[in-house]
Amino acid sequence: MRQSHLFLPIRREPPKDETFANAQLLLRAGFADKLMAGVFSIFPAGLGVVRNIEGIVRDELQKTGAVELAMPSLQQPKIWEETGRWKTLPPEMFQFKDRADHPIGLAMTHEEVVFDIVRRNIQSFRDLPLKLYQFQTKFRDEPRPKSGLMRGREFLMKDLYSFHATREDLEEYYEEVSQAYDRIFKRCGLKAVRVEAPGGIFTKNPSHEFQVVAEGGEDEIALCKNCDFAKNAELLEKGIKKCPQCSATIVRHISSEVGNIFRFYDKYAKDMNGYVMGPQGENLPIFLASYGIGISRLMATIVEVFHDERGIMWPESVAPFLVHIVQLGDGEVVKKEAQKIYAALQEAGLEVLYDDREKSAGEKFMEADLVGIPWRVVVSAKTVAQGKVEVKKRSEDKAELMTIEELVKRLKK
Ligand SMILES: [Zn+2]
Known part of the structure; x- marks a missing residue:
């Protein structure tokens, strides 16, 4: 690509209202543009990075047997009321009225949609397991969008959902995806650690997040200086300074959550009446797990990790050009x-x-x-x-x- 043909508008001055390195550099270097707080355009070079990250994610997920589909952003209350989330997700979930005065929402996650699709389209335990994923723009009404492209009100996301006939099969695939995530982040040049997640808005069951030590992050993780002990700092007992595994010093780091994985087990089967016929003709609940990677956040995290005072230093695997x-x-x-x-x-x-x-x-x-x-x-x-x-x-x-x-x-x- 000739640079004179590429739309790469380089700006001399850092944007005044963006303090994080990822936003400063992505905006100055012509990879992105800010429309309003937490809402960004991705310019051609930035899209090159996004496509490379997506390629790595797609490659690793396909190895686990997952297949890609596309689901809509526009939502109506019906299926969300089955789990109660039409009421519990706002104000994070955008909701408004259409011209006929019907309530409409913008999806920030797709468990209800994909579970509804699967329950209506499979009948037997033989149809399981199923692993479906998509890349999609998601919406979340953040109270204070900040950290540049780390936390937007509109952002790119990869969401994968897996459906199983048994709890054991779910557990097995959960670990398989966890390992795929390790490979994805490694291929993006990042050192991510898997830690138990503090209770979030999604589930009461134990879930995990993948954290990368990065200046512009919003989380904090505790890492042992000696062994592989890692914990979300929120879950670390107050005042603890020694590693419980080897008693070496624990150091707290600012970190960015680049991925998360959730086990819902049979929660959705119960809430949304999703069952298949088992080997003896009995009703089996469909077990569900979901797995997210914030694609635009991953790009921002890579910039937070790989830059110096002069600019960005893209790892070869995601660089828009070599x-x-x-x-x-x-x-x-x-x-x-x-x-x-x-x-x-x-x-x-x-x-x-x-x-x-x-x-x-x-x-x-x-x-x-x-x-x-x-x-x-x-x-x-x-x-x-x-x-x-x-x-x-x-x-x-x-x-x-x-x-x-x-x-x-x-x-x-
Ligand atoms: Zn240790």
């Missing part, structure tokens, strides 16, 4: 060489952003650091004279001269 070609000067020779390198890298199947704009070297370097593409390749009169390009990783200070062939070999690794 390579940023920076052409210095617009002499014919340099231009020709830069275009040749751009074509060669694309030919090699690499995602390339080519800065073909007429700007000073200082400005281009500053902006490249802000945007944070993992590899920077400089093409200038000096490098052309040497028959090489200057290559630098965003996360390192040292630049190296190499030929195009050497560069392709390095990037293909």
Whole structure:
């Protein structure tokens, strides 16, 4: 992609009303735009990151046998009244009237919808298990939307729901998804820990959340300096400073919840009358569990973790481009060489952003650091004279001269 064609509006000044690094950097680097508190547009480069994260999530969920579908955002009270949540979810759940004066809501989660779909479409225990997921924009009327894209009133979410004939089967799949989550966050470059969740608005049964140590987070986790002990700080006994497992020091960290998993067991079967026929013709409750990952929050968390004073440092797995070609000067020779390198890298199947704009070297370097593409390749009169390009990783200070062939070999690794 030529940078002159990409809509990547880079802003010099940080937004005044956004204090968190993720919002400051995503807005300044042209990845997102703020419409109002907690409501953001995602610009093309930001959407590239979102698509990469979605690709990783989709890949790992498919390995567990889950299949993708799409469910509506617009809701009517009927099925939500079966669980009582039409009354208990507001004010977080947006509710209003349509033109015929009928109550309408915007879904912030889909247990009722998906459970209704499944109970109407399967009859036998042989139809289970079922694992259904979607990527969707969700709505939540936050009292004080803050932390930039970490907590929005409108946000991207992956929600997965699993249906089982037995409690044991649910438990087994719950652990399988938990492991898939570990792989997802790892592939996104993050070190997430699974901790027991404090009681939330969703369920009384024990559930778990995946937390990443990140400056702009809203949670706090306690980690042992020595072993793998991890706990949501809310659940940690007051004043406790030593690890219960190994008695080393416990340190509290600000963290961001990037995923959560819930076991509802037969709650929905009872509330919504969802049963299938068992092997002896008996009625079996449909067991339900649900699993969320905040996609836009994950992008924001990645920025919170991977940035320095100059800008974002995208991990290669989610970066919108792998390579940023920076052409210095617009002499014919340099231009020709830069275009040749751009074509060669694309030919090699690499995602390339080519800065073909007429700007000073200082400005281009500053902006490249802000945007944070993992590899920077400089093409200038000096490098052309040497028959090489200057290559630098965003996360390192040292630049190296190499030929195009050497560069392709390095990037293909
Ligand atoms: Zn320990």
